[in-house]
Amino acid sequence: MERPARSHLLLPLLQRALAHARSATDAILPLSAGEQADVELVDLQVRAVAAYNGGRRSRILINPAVAFPLTDLLYVICHEAYPGHITEVVLKEAALVEQRGCLEQQARFLLTPAYVVSEGAEAR
Numbered sequence: 001m002e003r004p005a006r007s008h009l010l011l012p013l014l015q016r017a018l019a020h021a022r023s024a025t026d027a028i029l030p031l032s033a034g035e036q037a038d039v040e041l042v043d044l045q046v047r048a049v050a051a052y053n054g055g056r057r058s059r060i061l062i063n064p065a066v067a068f069p070l071t072d073l074l075y076v077i078c079h080e081a082y083p084g085h086i087t088e089v090v091l092k093e094a095a096l097v098e099q100r101g102c103l104e105q106q107a108r109f110l111l112t113p114a115y116v117v118s119e120g121a122e123a124r
Contacts, residue, residue, distance in 0.1 A: 010041065014039045032056050040062070
């Protein structure tokens with residue numbers, strides 16, 4: 001396989017997929033003004049993960065060492081960002097934390113019932 005020769009193409013493809021997914025999501029479900037997510041290539045134990053930084057800023061971390069078909073590229077971005085986990089967190093922050101004062105919504109834990117529901121909501 002020619003992966004090393006083409007690996008420089010992955011980040012621009014992911015960024016384009018992220019921009020497209022955000023635009024499509026925003027057309028259906030308006031996102032907060034100033035909301036932004038970036039994509040980074042990092043060494044992880046998993047293929048991808050959404051990391052919400054607060055203040056409507058997020059990062060999608062992708063492990064380029066975990067091979068996946070190019071056809072899954074948009075799925076991965078949609079699952080993690082738009083309309084996936086990042087959209088869920090940003091909307092909950094606006095509606096529950098800021099409007100209703102439910103500060104407990106700022107805490108997110110793995111391997112909890114809420115985590116299972118979130119993964120199920122973002123599943124195919």
